[in-house]
Amino acid sequence: MFKNLSELGTMAAGIFRFAWVNVHLLMKKLAVVALGGNALLRDNQLGTIDEQEQNTTDTLENLLYLIREGYDLVITHGNGPQVGNILMRNDAGEEKYGIPQMPLDICVADSQGGIGYMIERMLRNILFKNGIKKEVITMVTMSLVEENDPAFQTPSKRIGRTYGREEADRIAAEKGWVFKEDKKRKGGYRRVVPSPRPVGIINEKVVEKLARLGTIVVASGGGGVPVYRDAEGRIRPSEAVVDKDLASALLANRIRANEFYILTDVPFVYLNYGTPEQESREFLNYRDTLVFLEQGMFGEGDMAPKIRASLQFIEGGGEKSVITEAFKLEDRSYGTKITMEYDS
Numbered sequence: 001m002f003k004n005l006s007e008l009g010t011m012a013a014g015i016f017r018f019a020w021v022n023v024h025l026l027m028k029k030l031a032v033v034a035l036g037g038n039a040l041l042r043d044n045q046l047g048t049i050d051e052q053e054q055n056t057t058d059t060l061e062n063l064l065y066l067i068r069e070g071y072d073l074v075i076t077h078g079n080g081p082q083v084g085n086i087l088m089r090n091d092a093g094e095e096k097y098g099i100p101q102m103p104l105d106i107c108v109a110d111s112q113g114g115i116g117y118m119i120e121r122m123l124r125n126i127l128f129k130n131g132i133k134k135e136v137i138t139m140v141t142m143s144l145v146e147e148n149d150p151a152f153q154t155p156s157k158r159i160g161r162t163y164g165r166e167e168a169d170r171i172a173a174e175k176g177w178v179f180k181e182d183k184k185r186k187g188g189y190r191r192v193v194p195s196p197r198p199v200g201i202i203n204e205k206v207v208e209k210l211a212r213l214g215t216i217v218v219a220s221g222g223g224g225v226p227v228y229r230d231a232e233g234r235i236r237p238s239e240a241v242v243d244k245d246l247a248s249a250l251l252a253n254r255i256r257a258n259e260f261y262i263l264t265d266v267p268f269v270y271l272n273y274g275t276p277e278q279e280s281r282e283f284l285n286y287r288d289t290l291v292f293l294e295q296g297m298f299g300e301g302d303m304a305p306k307i308r309a310s311l312q313f314i315e316g317g318g319e320k321s322v323i324t325e326a327f328k329l330e331d332r333s334y335g336t337k338i339t340m341e342y343d344s
Helices: 007-026 049-070 079-096 104-129 165-175 203-210 244-254 287-293 304-315
Strands: 030-035 072-077 137-139 141-146 157-163 178-183 189-193 199-200 216-218 225-229 235-237 260-262 269-271 277-283 283-285 322-326 336-339
Touching: 030 049, 030 244, 049 072, 049 104, 072 203, 079 104, 079 157, 104 137, 104 225, 137 225, 157 287, 165 178, 199 203, 199 244, 203 216, 203 244, 203 322, 216 235, 244 260, 244 304, 260 304, 283 287, 287 304, 287 336, 304 322, 304 336
Parallel strands: 030 072, 030 260, 072 216, 137 216, 141 225, 260 322, 283 336
Antiparallel strands: 141 199, 157 189, 178 189, 225 235, 269 277, 322 336
16 A cells, blocks of 8 residues: 555654644634624714724733633624614715615624724734734624524614604604614614524634634624525525624534633623622522523623523533623633533
8 A cells, every 4th residue: 555664654744743733723722702892982982983993902902811821712793883873874875865775784794894804903903012923814704593583573673873753653664664762762763673593603614713723713793794594595684683792602602612701891790780789790600690690680781691692602512601891801800700510
């Protein structure tokens, strides 16, 4: 089979190198870090590019800790404020210049590209400043949903600008949009769209391959562009939005990440939040967290989606979920760590 021992030795050496590289890659920790939309644009800001670039830089500098610890990274991000602005530009362009509005899937993709570019550029500058040689790539990502998800029958996710009742009724009649009263502005109405559960990430294998090779991947922005497969197997757009944290947890499971971080504006998960009995928790196991969630301990518009995503990651085989404030990431005394069982 082999002409000589030299040829056999060369093949054996090649097999050894291949095996060593693969073992080495699998030994490295892989983390998915989910940035909230407010980590890039604060509620009290106008949303200028200077503000967003500074916020992005301030947030990303905290990821140096994980990079120096040897983690491979995938970064996901929210897009709530940004895609809301895109939708308002859609409205203004149509009203003032007659420019046809783009569908929601295109708006989500637009926000992914813009925010991803900003994250990638700011991160490259941070790496250069700190003498770290790593590649960074942004991927416009599609999230696969079920065409018949029950969420399509009950639109609930508020998007875009706030309208008065009369104007909302007019637009609903013209475009078939569904409106609900704004929780924060009495007498105001906002468009609501379905938020189906993600069941797959279209390019998950590419994300994992690049991340395992040491490239920092920015993916699944804003929960990903929601799409479904029709009866012929073709990918079709879905007029919906996907929860960013659930999509991030799913991606983390699919790429076999070890750890999942959700960076938000509080340093811990709190029980009885906002009451005299408020209590921070540094450690939680899966079972206790699920009980607290079922008891309504976490706000539906705030912490509950993050808790569900964290539990999904642990249930799917992840080692640890961490919910913490971005600027506290390096300080391990902060952050709520959720694992399947408490450490003995």
